[in-house]
Amino acid sequence: MISVARSVTAACALGAALAACGTAGTPGAKPAGSASPSATRPPVLAPGPGRLTPVFEHGPRTLGKTVALTFDADMTADQGPRAAAGEHFDNPDLIGTLRTLKVPATIFMTGRWAEQYPAQARSLGHDPQFEVANHSYSHYAFTDDCYGLPTVAEDRMKTDVERAYAALRKAGVPHALPYFRFPGGCYDRQALRALSGIGVTAVQWDVVSGDAFATDADAVAQQVLDGVKPGSVVVMHCTRSAAPTTEQVVRTVVPELRKQGYRFVKVSELIGETNGRPSGGRQEAPRTARSG
Structure with missing residues (x-):
């Protein structure tokens, strides 16, 4: 069931201060600003009633123990001065740990993050272990x-998404996927309508890690382990300044979930398993468990 009510999910809204790590894309269409076509078209959900942008929250619960770890790169358009002053909106050690542990992951990246860290964006975009x-x-x-974030006017929403795809391409991400994550996880019918026609599937989550601004890695890891079910999508961040415990969380969560029989997959695999059907009803996380 496509969520058309407002989904203000806690896992992504770090507010204007948060930043993390991710990337983007759209299926085969070539209009200016749209996502680059990939060699093989990634699976997407069918549009909802009135051609509304579809929303994906988790994969099937009955097709085995799969789980997708997702990481957001939430650098905002006005955080350049903070980056220039030395604040780290990236987390290379986390990406290195994912590679060492051989964990596939989906990275949701803002265009501004790709501009700030083009070499890292390009590396992620060319690594088959990740999808951007x-x-x-x-x-x-x-x-x-939405957690104090500045807002995008309705008539600028589509342009903002297309500008992100352009920034990803310029940074060297060859095939950004046709998946879009709303900043803060906040959306409503107006936002879904504004993005209709771009060809993206909006990707939310059903497990809030709580890693944003967290200082207790054990508590975050336990929250993830308590929440994961077959087909789950977990939202985390790869920003050293705003989510400093995430690498340690991954080092704890990955072996434990593998011991429980879980297999790590990318979001595209979970979407493909839904056979074009939305994955379930909306699940709102508490507004206190913010993320980016």
């Missing part, structure tokens, strides 16, 4: 009252 998807250009909210 769109997290907007600006990381400004697509609804009002």
